[in-house]
Amino acid sequence: MNKLVLLACLLASSLAQAENNGFSLGLVMPYGGLGAKFSIGNDSTKYFGGVGYLIDQDDGMPSDKHSGTASFVIGFDHAIVNEYHTIGAAIGTISHRKYYFGDYNTVGLAANYTYHFSGFNQKSWMLGASLYGGKQNVPAYYRGGMTYGIGLTAGYNF
Structure with missing residues (x-):
């Protein structure tokens, strides 16, 4: 958790010095689950880092055994x-x-599409979709392999 706070502080510090930066809150892949996305760039392209919290997927375990994890995204x-x-x-x-x-x-x-209700560089609500795929980090003898999916994204750009 301390590493997560340190990373967020470093990102916020460097973004505060950039001319065209952004901060948004939202859900799904670009935000690392439920989280924040920090971006810098120009009028047409922005590079971002997302820090969030992912709740574990249901695998048949009792509900009191569920947890989550910190997550990180760049793109x-x-x-x-x-x-x-x-x-x-x-x-x-x-x-x-x-x-x-x-x-x-x-x-x-992940490949993402997003619609910005007031424009890419404006304070705005955003809706979109992500197509994603990845390698599960589990022992090979237990359901290892690739994971694919589609996720709807929602957020607000400040």
Whole structure:
């Protein structure tokens, strides 16, 4: 947890010095689950780092055994057609599972589309979708392999 706080402070410090930066809160891949996304860039492209919290997926364990994990994401968004539509890519933690024998994260890639209601560089609500895939970090004898999915994203850019 201390590393998460340190990373957030370093990102906030460096972003405060940038000319075209952003901060947003939201859900799913670009935000690392439920989290925040810090970005720098220009009018058409922004590079970001996301720090969030992922709640573990249901694997049949009793509900009192569920937990979550800190997650990290880095990537970029690029405006297309006009300032309301962006596409991007990200790499980071895409899921978390708690098995009887331990906690495991899935790290992978995502392709994102986002619609910005007031524009890419404005204070605005955002809705979008992510296509993601990644390798489960579990022992090979227990459901190891690739994970794929589609996630709806929602957030607000400050």
